[in-house]
Amino acid sequence: MKIKSISGNAAVSLKRSISSGTEEQRKTVLAIIDEVKKSGDAAVAAFTKRFDGAEVSAPHISEQEIKEAYGMLKQDDIETLKSAIHNIKEYHERQLSSSWFYYRKDGTMLGQKITPLDSAGVYVPGGTAAYPSSVLMNVIPALVAGVGRIVIASPPGKDGRLSPGVLVAAAELGVEEIYKMGGAQAIAALAYGTETIAPVDKITGPGNIYVALAKREVFGQVDIDMIAGPSEIAVLADQTANPREIAADLLSQAEHDAMASSVLVTDSRILAEAVRKEVDQQLERLPRKEIARRSIENHGCIYVAETLADAVSAINELAPEHLEILTEQPEALLGKIKHAGAIFLGRYSSEPVGDYFAGPNHVLPTNGTAKFSSPLGVSDFQKRSSIISYSREAFEANAGKIAAFARMEGLEAHARAIESRNREED
Template structure:
């Protein structure tokens, strides 16, 4: 890990992953092919990229039932409890429709409506992420989305991972297609013979999935353009070095480009964490990936006090932030930019990834400066309600017409003036 003791955070300029032109062209070609050739293109790409000859794209009820039975009972119970925690948390986010009557018979308000359909992308292939099913789909269901579709690439056995299907079964998602990559995003955006298009696409994925989401944005809504995972930890000498090292590695093992950062007021403590990271790396199954992340992206930032630590965090605007100080609640008000904030020594980042309830689909690459985690509000839209009485229009009409005419929009002005008693209509 690289030590930073002079406050220079130039490394932040380098964390955005720029896609090569070749990758962008490849994604554009895949999307065009799926739009033209539908299911045939999806099956051809699944054979090319995943080595799987697909029959039906859609997962059958029987396949789901068999998959659920193969998942250990303890894991099924964990999925069930996590799903309940996630639902309970997100139910508190539900925005409300409202109207109010103001003076002169004017009624104003907003109408909140759920999206009609949503596609949830769940990474797969060599991995299994039932947590991504829960985090992507449960807020949509709470919001009232009627059609929630799940897509995920098949494993080498030709089937979506058992845990993914078990999570889908637990929350009542039954429209599931065994297709991944840019081709799955294209199918969700534009539809094929088997897959009807959706209104919004959410969920994490690799570079090609991210590029595909970027390509289809505008024709369909997306959640974000996610980059590599990040964790920043603010810790003082009261923290446990072994625990902090383990938390840094929990994100480093995601990807070679993941960014683990420790911000500390104690050089001695930072050195202990560095030693622990190197020790624990040797025992980590994903040691090769985590080592690349730690060596290339890992930072140890030394600061004078917790106010400076907060200033550093606000510049990083990390995806995950742990406050492992003697009084984390005293630091919390200083934090303005972070996706998810974990308070205290027992609030390890994986608690949020899997179980606590808040969403783990969180802004990356500094976008926590302006973006929020996925939530119920991500799956609803607001319509404004405006009702003017005759009395209100007579009182305010001339002001409205004057405003419109000042902007050079005579038609707007006349549309109001035609309703005004005694008004002189220009032209």
């Protein structure tokens, strides 16, 4: 793992350059979307056979498949899922917004009406991997928001089945619409609908580059959560931190993907050297060591700052998806952190605690977008309507100003709409 010294503006080098897909990939995605729009279920089935190697005649998950999934999971794993659901639901319930109204002295009533989306589609990666945590983190905020219809799409394995963990997680949350479909074809089906799948209003959830490009293309037809890049972690540490624990946390993200980024920023050269040694040693013992090695070599780095204040500045420039603060007094630095998707304070708040169990959402902004965006939450599944009930007194007092404002913009009909109410009734 490389060690570099930084100070001041050198911190900008922390940001990665992430590919947004090739023109060929985009053309492929557009062709898939067009085919699904034209041929519906038949196109989805054909693409599922082509890309996933699975023959799926009935994409909707049956009650029997749910029952079999429960039989394939250990009872302890089911209880773990239930505990995680409790924690995640409890956290997200605190995010719930309510409608509000207020009255002015002239009798005008103004306000904001909060309404849940009618429907949402959740994409859950599948095939060779299983991500029940994606089910929990995307479905629970939608449920808390009050979304009436939630649909899950996930690519099947070659045997035409979905992960038992994914199915049990969905069942525990009461999701009944689950489809065996993945890739750009699933995004197209959720956005435009097919003969058997009604379209949704919003699509959330992670996926590969084809899923990401498809979400970008259907945005406007539906809403989406974000275009997320590969996972990333930054650790802000001083000389009191444990090198072995830091190395383990860095590798927890490196094993995700060869494009994942793992960064340590510290003001201690001694700690930096110790962490580099630990990363090299622990890497050799990982089952996914080849993936982690490519991640560490290409997108991992240890930065040594002159001061802890410089280290904090570097973190704010990076705006990482996950930030661990492993210093003598981590809470004292919290107020100085401006940009991070999720912040983990202290040695017992290892990043996987947030991935699975603590309660906050693990769908987070990546590649510096934490500078202007936030984690997935309940508000992403709600919409706001402004409420205006103007009183006669307020109207008569302000009609002239409103009409004048309209004419200032050259919109005469706007002005006359106001003035029509000032005339005596016929």
